[in-house]
Amino acid sequence: MGQMKAIYKAATRLFSEKGYRRASLQNLAQEVGIKKASLYYYVENKEELLYQIFLTVGERVQAQFLKIRREYPHPIDRIRRYIACYLSFLVTDGAAFQIFLTEKKELTPQHRERVNTICDLLNTLVREAIAQAKEEGLISKDVKEDLATLFIFGACNWAVEWFSPEGRYSIEEVARDYAALFINGLEKMRD
Numbered sequence: 692m693g694q695m696k697a698i699y700k701a702a703t704r705l706f707s708e709k710g711y712r713r714a715s716l717q718n719l720a721q722e723v724g725i726k727k728a729s730l731y732y733y734v735e736n737k738e739e740l741l742y743q744i745f746l747t748v749g750e751r752v753q754a755q756f757l758k759i760r761r762e763y764p765h766p767i768d769r770i771r772r773y774i775a776c777y778l779s780f781l782v783t784d785g786a787a788f789q790i791f792l793t794e795k796k797e798l799t800p801q802h803r804e805r806v807n808t809i810c811d812l813l814n815t816l817v818r819e820a821i822a823q824a825k826e827e828g829l830i831s832k833d834v835k836e837d838l839a840t841l842f843i844f845g846a847c848n849w850a851v852e853w854f855s856p857e858g859r860y861s862i863e864e865v866a867r868d869y870a871a872l873f874i875n876g877l878e879k880m881r882d
Contacts, residue, residue: 694723694725694733695733697723698719698733698734698740699740699743699744699747701722701723702714702719702740702741702744703744703786703790704722704786705718705719706740706741706744706794707785707787707790708786710794711741711797712797715737716730716736716737719737719740738797738798738799738802741790741794741798742798742799742802742806744787744790744791745790745791745794745795745798745806746805746806748780748784748787748788748790748791749791749806749809749810750809751784752780752809753809753812753813756773756776756812756816757816759772759773759776759816760819760820766820766824766827766829767820767824767829767830769816769820770817770820770821770824770870770873770874771866771870771874773816773817773843774843774847774873775863775867777813777844778847778850778854778862778865778869779862779866781850781854782862788851789851792851814840814844817840817843817844818836818837818839818840821834821839821840822836839873842873843869843873846869847869850865
Protein backbone atom coordinates (compact mmCIF):
# COMPACT_ATOMS: atom_id res chain seq x y z
CA MET A 692 0.00 0.00 0.00
CA GLY A 693 1.32 3.45 -0.88
CA GLN A 694 2.20 5.85 1.90
CA MET A 695 -0.64 8.23 1.01
CA LYS A 696 -3.15 5.37 1.11
CA ALA A 697 -1.81 4.29 4.49
CA ILE A 698 -2.13 7.86 5.79
CA TYR A 699 -5.68 8.17 4.45
CA LYS A 700 -6.71 4.83 5.94
CA ALA A 701 -5.16 5.63 9.34
CA ALA A 702 -6.69 9.13 9.38
CA THR A 703 -10.12 7.69 8.57
CA ARG A 704 -9.86 5.21 11.43
CA LEU A 705 -8.50 7.77 13.91
CA PHE A 706 -11.06 10.46 13.04
CA SER A 707 -13.84 7.89 13.28
CA GLU A 708 -12.69 6.46 16.61
CA LYS A 709 -11.47 9.61 18.39
CA GLY A 710 -13.33 12.31 16.53
CA TYR A 711 -11.61 14.84 14.32
CA ARG A 712 -10.73 17.29 17.09
CA ARG A 713 -9.22 14.71 19.45
CA ALA A 714 -7.15 12.95 16.78
CA SER A 715 -3.79 14.63 16.32
CA LEU A 716 -1.24 14.55 13.55
CA GLN A 717 1.13 13.04 16.10
CA ASN A 718 -1.35 10.16 16.61
CA LEU A 719 -1.53 9.76 12.85
CA ALA A 720 2.24 9.76 12.40
CA GLN A 721 2.64 7.10 15.09
CA GLU A 722 -0.10 5.01 13.51
CA VAL A 723 1.57 5.13 10.10
CA GLY A 724 5.07 4.69 11.52
CA ILE A 725 6.62 7.95 10.33
CA LYS A 726 7.72 11.20 11.96
CA LYS A 727 5.12 13.93 12.32
CA ALA A 728 7.21 16.27 10.18
CA SER A 729 7.18 13.66 7.39
CA LEU A 730 3.38 13.87 7.20
CA TYR A 731 3.69 17.36 5.74
CA TYR A 732 5.36 15.87 2.69
CA TYR A 733 2.04 14.12 1.96
CA VAL A 734 -0.60 16.46 3.40
CA GLU A 735 -0.84 20.17 4.02
CA ASN A 736 -2.68 19.84 7.35
CA LYS A 737 -5.19 17.76 9.27
CA GLU A 738 -8.20 19.51 7.76
CA GLU A 739 -6.98 18.66 4.26
CA LEU A 740 -7.09 14.98 5.21
CA LEU A 741 -10.62 15.43 6.53
CA TYR A 742 -11.63 17.12 3.30
CA GLN A 743 -10.17 14.25 1.25
CA ILE A 744 -12.26 11.79 3.27
CA PHE A 745 -15.36 13.87 2.56
CA LEU A 746 -14.61 14.11 -1.14
CA THR A 747 -13.86 10.42 -1.49
CA VAL A 748 -17.11 9.36 0.18
CA GLY A 749 -19.23 12.13 -1.30
CA GLU A 750 -18.07 11.58 -4.85
CA ARG A 751 -18.57 7.82 -4.58
CA VAL A 752 -22.14 8.25 -3.31
CA GLN A 753 -22.80 10.89 -5.97
CA ALA A 754 -21.52 8.62 -8.76
CA GLN A 755 -23.73 5.77 -7.58
CA PHE A 756 -26.81 8.02 -7.31
CA LEU A 757 -26.24 9.36 -10.84
CA LYS A 758 -25.87 5.81 -12.13
CA ILE A 759 -29.15 4.82 -10.44
CA ARG A 760 -30.85 7.84 -12.02
CA ARG A 761 -29.68 6.76 -15.48
CA GLU A 762 -30.47 3.07 -15.11
CA TYR A 763 -33.82 3.13 -13.29
CA PRO A 764 -36.47 5.28 -14.96
CA HIS A 765 -39.26 4.14 -12.59
CA PRO A 766 -39.28 6.59 -9.66
CA ILE A 767 -40.24 4.06 -6.97
CA ASP A 768 -37.42 1.76 -8.07
CA ARG A 769 -35.04 4.73 -7.92
CA ILE A 770 -36.12 5.65 -4.39
CA ARG A 771 -35.60 2.05 -3.24
CA ARG A 772 -32.18 1.94 -4.87
CA TYR A 773 -31.14 5.34 -3.50
CA ILE A 774 -31.95 4.13 0.02
CA ALA A 775 -30.13 0.82 -0.48
CA CYS A 776 -27.13 2.53 -2.06
CA TYR A 777 -26.83 5.16 0.65
CA LEU A 778 -27.13 2.62 3.46
CA SER A 779 -24.62 0.29 1.78
CA PHE A 780 -21.89 2.81 2.58
CA LEU A 781 -22.36 1.94 6.26
CA VAL A 782 -20.85 -1.44 5.41
CA THR A 783 -18.46 -0.71 2.57
CA ASP A 784 -17.04 2.55 4.00
CA GLY A 785 -18.34 2.60 7.57
CA ALA A 786 -15.69 4.77 9.23
CA ALA A 787 -15.43 7.25 6.34
CA PHE A 788 -19.21 7.42 6.01
CA GLN A 789 -19.54 8.14 9.74
CA ILE A 790 -17.08 11.01 9.33
CA PHE A 791 -19.04 12.25 6.30
CA LEU A 792 -22.18 12.42 8.43
CA THR A 793 -20.73 13.88 11.62
CA GLU A 794 -17.70 16.09 11.00
CA LYS A 795 -18.81 18.59 8.34
CA LYS A 796 -18.62 21.50 10.80
CA GLU A 797 -14.84 20.96 10.97
CA LEU A 798 -14.30 21.79 7.30
CA THR A 799 -13.19 25.22 6.14
CA PRO A 800 -15.99 27.29 4.56
CA GLN A 801 -14.74 26.65 1.00
CA HIS A 802 -14.41 22.91 1.60
CA ARG A 803 -17.83 22.82 3.26
CA GLU A 804 -19.27 24.57 0.21
CA ARG A 805 -17.96 21.84 -2.11
CA VAL A 806 -19.31 19.10 0.17
CA ASN A 807 -22.67 20.89 0.39
CA THR A 808 -22.81 20.92 -3.41
CA ILE A 809 -22.53 17.12 -3.40
CA CYS A 810 -25.15 16.79 -0.64
CA ASP A 811 -27.48 19.17 -2.48
CA LEU A 812 -27.25 17.02 -5.60
CA LEU A 813 -28.10 13.88 -3.61
CA ASN A 814 -31.13 15.66 -2.14
CA THR A 815 -32.17 16.91 -5.59
CA LEU A 816 -32.03 13.41 -7.08
CA VAL A 817 -34.22 11.95 -4.33
CA ARG A 818 -36.64 14.91 -4.48
CA GLU A 819 -36.83 14.49 -8.26
CA ALA A 820 -37.82 10.82 -7.91
CA ILE A 821 -40.47 11.68 -5.33
CA ALA A 822 -41.88 14.46 -7.55
CA GLN A 823 -42.01 12.09 -10.53
CA ALA A 824 -43.78 9.46 -8.43
CA LYS A 825 -46.37 12.10 -7.46
CA GLU A 826 -46.84 13.19 -11.08
CA GLU A 827 -47.36 9.59 -12.16
CA GLY A 828 -49.93 8.99 -9.42
CA LEU A 829 -47.75 6.38 -7.70
CA ILE A 830 -47.80 8.17 -4.37
CA SER A 831 -50.11 10.67 -2.71
CA LYS A 832 -50.31 14.15 -4.22
CA ASP A 833 -50.15 15.45 -0.62
CA VAL A 834 -46.50 14.47 -0.20
CA LYS A 835 -44.14 17.40 0.27
CA GLU A 836 -40.99 16.46 -1.65
CA ASP A 837 -38.62 18.43 0.57
CA LEU A 838 -39.93 16.92 3.82
CA ALA A 839 -40.02 13.43 2.36
CA THR A 840 -36.40 13.81 1.22
CA LEU A 841 -35.32 15.02 4.65
CA PHE A 842 -37.16 12.08 6.20
CA ILE A 843 -35.31 9.57 4.02
CA PHE A 844 -31.87 11.03 4.69
CA GLY A 845 -32.63 11.52 8.37
CA ALA A 846 -33.58 7.87 8.84
CA CYS A 847 -30.61 6.67 6.82
CA ASN A 848 -28.17 9.01 8.56
CA TRP A 849 -29.33 7.88 12.00
CA ALA A 850 -28.45 4.28 11.09
CA VAL A 851 -24.77 5.21 11.46
CA GLU A 852 -25.45 5.42 15.21
CA TRP A 853 -27.00 1.99 15.66
CA PHE A 854 -26.20 -0.25 12.70
CA SER A 855 -23.61 -2.98 13.12
CA PRO A 856 -22.68 -5.53 10.45
CA GLU A 857 -22.68 -8.13 13.25
CA GLY A 858 -26.09 -6.96 14.49
CA ARG A 859 -29.56 -8.39 14.21
CA TYR A 860 -30.27 -7.13 10.68
CA SER A 861 -28.22 -7.06 7.52
CA ILE A 862 -27.88 -3.75 5.69
CA GLU A 863 -29.98 -5.24 2.87
CA GLU A 864 -32.82 -5.95 5.34
CA VAL A 865 -32.59 -2.45 6.78
CA ALA A 866 -32.65 -0.91 3.29
CA ARG A 867 -35.59 -3.06 2.18
CA ASP A 868 -37.65 -2.27 5.28
CA TYR A 869 -36.78 1.44 5.27
CA ALA A 870 -37.84 1.68 1.63
CA ALA A 871 -41.05 -0.28 2.26
CA LEU A 872 -41.99 1.85 5.28
CA PHE A 873 -41.26 5.03 3.41
CA ILE A 874 -42.95 4.12 0.12
CA ASN A 875 -46.00 2.55 1.78
CA GLY A 876 -46.34 5.70 3.88
CA LEU A 877 -46.15 7.91 0.80
CA GLU A 878 -48.75 5.83 -1.02
CA LYS A 879 -51.23 6.10 1.83
CA MET A 880 -50.52 9.62 3.04
CA ARG A 881 -53.47 11.99 3.23
CA ASP A 882 -53.92 15.41 4.88
